[in-house]
Amino acid sequence: MFYQLKRGRVGFLTYKELEDDYVMYDxxxxxxxxxxxxxxxxxxxxxxxxxxxxxVLDILSLPYxxxxxxxxxxxxxxxxxxxxxxxxxxxxxxxxxxxAVSYYEERKTFSETVPExxxxxxxxxxxxxxxxxxxxxxxxxxxxxxxxxxxxxxDGFINDIISIKKELIYIWxxxxxxxxxxxxxxxxxxxxFLPENLKGFDAFTKRVIRLSDNVKQLKEYTVQLKETYxxxxxxxxxxxxxxxxxVTAIFLPLSLIVGWYGMNFDNMPELSWKYGYAGVVIxxxxxxxxxxxxFKRKKLL
Numbered sequence: 001m002f003y004q005l006k007r008g009r010v011g012f013l014t015y016k017e018l019e020d021d022y023v024m025y026d027x028x029x030x031x032x033x034x035x036x037x038x039x040x041x042x043x044x045x046x047x048x049x050x051x052x053x054x055x056v057l058d059i060l061s062l063p064y065x066x067x068x069x070x071x072x073x074x075x076x077x078x079x080x081x082x083x084x085x086x087x088x089x090x091x092x093x094x095x096x097x098x099x100a101v102s103y104y105e106e107r108k109t110f111s112e113t114v115p116e117x118x119x120x121x122x123x124x125x126x127x128x129x130x131x132x133x134x135x136x137x138x139x140x141x142x143x144x145x146x147x148x149x150x151x152x153x154x155d156g157f158i159n160d161i162i163s164i165k166k167e168l169i170y171i172w173x174x175x176x177x178x179x180x181x182x183x184x185x186x187x188x189x190x191x192x193f194l195p196e197n198l199k200g201f202d203a204f205t206k207r208v209i210r211l212s213d214n215v216k217q218l219k220e221y222t223v224q225l226k227e228t229y230x231x232x233x234x235x236x237x238x239x240x241x242x243x244x245x246x247v248t249a250i251f252l253p254l255s256l257i258v259g260w261y262g263m264n265f266d267n268m269p270e271l272s273w274k275y276g277y278a279g280v281v282i283x284x285x286x287x288x289x290x291x292x293x294x295f296k297r298k299k300l301l
Contacts, residue, residue: 003101008079008115012097015086018073025082027075028052035073035086046180050190052077055181059126060174061092062133065167074119076185078192081115083122096125116185116193120200127178127208134171134214137164141221148229157229165222168215175212182208246300250291254284 002011013021019032031047031054038044038056047054053076058069068089075082085093100122104110144160147153182205188198261270261280270276 003110005113005115005118006111008077008081010081010083010115010118012083012085012094015073015084018084025075025080027082028054031073031075035071035084044177046184048184048190051192053184053190053192055177056086057177057181058174059093060171061089062130062171063136065170074181076119076192077115079115081119081122097122100125114193114197116197117200119185120204123178123182123204124207127211130211131214134211134218137167138218138221140164141218141225145225145228148225148232153229158226161222161225161229165219168219168222172212172215172219175208175215178208179205179212242300246295250288250295253287253291257284257287 001013002009015035018027018035022029022032034044034047034054035056044056044058054074055076056071056073058071060069061067069087070085070089070093071087072093073084073086075084083093083097088094100118103121104113104118141164144153144157148157182201185193186198186201186205188195257280261268264271270279273279
């Protein structure tokens with residue numbers, strides 16, 4: 001499906017249609033192989049020549065970071081913007097393309113625009129809801145931190161943090177490839193586009209850089225959460241050890257008393273004293289009360 005612009009055309013093809021018609025569009029055959037290379041890598045090389053910029057992009061459909069990612073190939077020329085759906089689920093990329101087309105159709109400005117401006121609008125729609133997603137992620141992380149500080153964190157807290165950190169790494173790589181593409185189009189080293197039409201690429205690049213910086217801040221936040229969680233666990237362990245130490249210190253004098261009177265020497269007068277047993281009990285209670293008062297005074301209890 002193609003649309004005529006003031007200068008050149010924009011179009012959307014499936015990978016099968018590209019295989020059948022790449023000769024008609026004067027596209028290099030080698031790019032067909034690149035469309036299916038690096039199935040597990042997010043960042044692909046961007047091929048730049050005098051007449052063509054070619055890139056394969058893996059598109060994250062937030063919030064489904066670990067789901068099946070869409071993949072598109074972009075063929076960018078002075079007179080043609082060709083978007084190829086290499087791998088697509090639920091027609092997400094096609095819907096984004098149709099939304100960009102509808103934007104111009106509703107305003108009846110197709111005849112006044114050029115391919116690079118349409119491409120800017122299409123790229124903007126890839127990240128239109130990303131800031132809201134990152135804000136929600138930050139809110140969720142703050143909730144995890146609040147639960148942790150209120151002693152409400154469950155055993156899955158660390159797994160949650162690791163999962164969030166992994167998501168952020170995926171998202172960061174996604175934004176880095178968009179930044180690479182935006183910078184190449186903005187710099188326009190091959191002079192493919194007129195300078196006055198490059199403002200959109202500059203604005204797009206700056207928006208993605210801000211998103212990438214936000215992701216980096218969230219990654220640092222996950223590290224802080226992990227360190228805080230370790231500190232909380234250490235604090236709890238120290239409190240337990242302090243309690244055991246205090247209990248040991250309280251009953252240590254009692255152990256001395258028991259050991260002392262457990263010797264049972266014949267010449268120990270307390271053994272035959274009428275009030276010997278009661279005296280030892282009172283002495284033990286007095287020692288415990290004295291130790292407790294001392295620990296409370298020192299704020300160890």
